[in-house]
Amino acid sequence: MTTTVELTRFRVSAEHATDLVAARGPMIADFQADRDGFLGAKLVQLPDGEWLDIVEWRSPADFAASRAKGGDLPGIEAFFALIDELVSVEEGTLR
Template sequence: MTTVELTRFRTHPGRADELLRARPGMLAAFGADRAGFVEARLVRLPDDEWLDIVVWESPEDFAASRAKGANLPGIAAFFAPISDLIGSEEGDTP
């Protein structure tokens, strides 16, 4: 069973390109630093909103990642253009 993290957020106006440029570095940092990271997909929504869908091997892996926060430059660079967290949920796949 895997855990899926769904995070909806908004970027600062005009900073979507910065977010997209930082994405590969964030994914590389997750792969190197986060146990249980499986994959991530970023979905662009209207009005500078985004949905990040991240798959983890277990709820424990997700919790450990969340506790680390933006501990590496590649992750911090991805978070920098984000202005508002709209919502965050997690669920397990059967």
């Protein structure tokens, strides 16, 4: 079985780093409640205000459906609002 992996790299200002971490729990709860095929996520803090969000999806279709919904729930919207700059979004396959 393969898993679809979403790799999103973004920047957050230093003064919002703590807020980002605090917003993570409500965002994950919204994903678990509303996003079919959501398997889990890891957030990695990188140097110079960059972060990497690694999200696992059951299938490419589940990932695409989630992207189409965007920040449609309060927890997701609050997390997204703290992002200053989107650096990249990639999709891969975990084998």
